[in-house]
């Protein structure tokens with residue numbers, strides 16, 4: 001019988017992740033009916049999210065106890081900066097937005113809260129906290145991509161098909177598997193109270209993921225607009 005920590009985590013997060021598939025933004029992506037302005041909002045916020053997120057992979061390499069783990073984090077860092085963010089740059093160009101414009105997007109409230117939470121728990125803990133922080137992101141997008149790929153017309157959709165294809169791809173499945181394997185290796189032999197702490201990080205990041213879909217669906221803005229160049 002398998003006794004993997006990720007199986008235990010799955011039992012906790014499955015109801016949360018199932019709710020993503022019913023979220024109007026994710027449903028719109030899979031059904032192809034998503035308003036492009038909402039997608040553009042996601043794209044810009046996700047780009048700056050991924051910049052902060054990449055720091056976690058660098059931190060993972062720095063905190064690793066062995067070369068194999070350092071290498072896995074280096075691969076994840078490269079995968080994010082040069083594969084995943086490339087998808088964003090390609091979509092942005094369809095909207096006439098340059099990579100430089102994407103990069104200077106001001107992070108919104110949810111993006112700031114989510115990335116700050118992950119960076120905080122990762123900085124104050126050991127490598128196990130970094131792995132728990134990054135796990136949901138890589139694994140849940142692959143879960144969503146693979147689910148949406150089974151929806152009729154999702155893969156072939158002229159605009160969103162590329163998104164679904166990428167997150168369902170073998171390359172992204174491998175990145176998610178790398179994160180799951182790291183989590184299982186690191187959790188093995190840890191006392192129950194440590195496992196509970198790691199579980200809490202994975203549940204919290206799963207809730208933040210839901211908030212991130214909501215943020216995009218509602219095109220969230222800060223409550224008060226401060227214009228830097230107002231005179």
Ligand SMILES: Cc1ncc(C[n+]2csc(CCO)c2C)c(N)n1
Pocket residue numbers: 046049050053076079080081084136137138139141142172175209212
């Ligand atoms: C809010 C948000 N959560 C998760 C991902 C997906 N993601 C983040 S890192 C990674 C692994 C390799 O790049 C994947 C799949 C995203 N884009 N945005």
